[in-house]
Amino acid sequence: MSMSGPVRVAVVSPQEVVERGITSMLDDYPDRVAATALPSARSDTTGFDLIVYDTYGLFLDGERELAHLLHETDAKVLIYSRDLRPDLHAQAYALGARAWISMSADAAELVRSIERTAAGEPINEPPSDRQGAAAGLTVREIEVLKLITQGLPNQEIAKRLAMSGNTLKSHIRRAYRKIHVTTRSQAVSWAIAHGLTPPVEPPRISPAPKGPPPPRKEMEGSSA
Structure with missing residues (x-):
């Protein structure tokens, strides 16, 4: 890959044991990846090349957190997919996720997937x-x-x-x-x-209305 230096990785999981497990595996490859655990999907992702996202967050937090990472940050997103929850895999796919790694993958495979995803290569297996x-x-x-x-x-x-x-x-x-x-x-x-759900549009966050507020009507009998 053309990126110089290790891939800067943020790990997002609602379960501390998973979060620590991923970062611990990546710590064995300091010349290829530099991993940091984030407290939530809404944390500042500035400076990260890639985010490893645990799909269990969809079960706990709904779609808005992953949609935020996919569509409102500059980092690539690699989905950490739970084999026993194909419904969450399908939900992430419907939101626009296109790079996957199974929770059963070993550390070397995880690092390779991180490098491929950071380079812009889709690791795409429709659920x-x-x-x-x-x-x-x-x-x-x-x-x-x-x-x-x-x-x-x-x-x-x-x-x-x-x-x-x-x-x-x-x-x-x-x-x-x-x-x-x-x-x-x-x-x-x-x-x-089993993940056989049709694709859906990702949730859109409506922007705040622009322009001055409409003028208030004067109360009857008020002086000019």
Whole structure:
């Protein structure tokens, strides 16, 4: 990578044991990374090249903290993904995250991922592909489940995917068998739990209104 000196890394996690674990691993590579733990996602990130963000923060704090890091700071963001919470992985992906490292990765792999992300290289594995493939779903069945999760009726799904109603029903039946569900609501619950959710726009923070406040109306009977 073209960056001179070690990558300046900020670590953000709501759990101290995770935060200390990451920084401790990175301390073994002082010539490649310089890690600092931040108290929160809203801390000052000036001077950092990259932020390692623990997806558990999404569970505790909601989307605004990660959205802030992704869209309102200059640092790259590497998602520290928990394998047992694919729903959080999917949520981070929907917000715009495009670089990932599993919590099961060793220190050397973490450092390599940090360097690649800091250099602008996406480490991108859409959660829907990974989780869907694990269940044996085809690409088309994944697309169908995503649209079902959006609440779309079969007629609209068939139109979007340019297929007949009967073909769509065949895809739905096969997908249901593979994920062991029998109803639409069960399919939606399974899809959400396994990261098969459609992308959403990141939350936007409305700017404060500009310009002078409107003039106040004078009370009746007040003197000029």
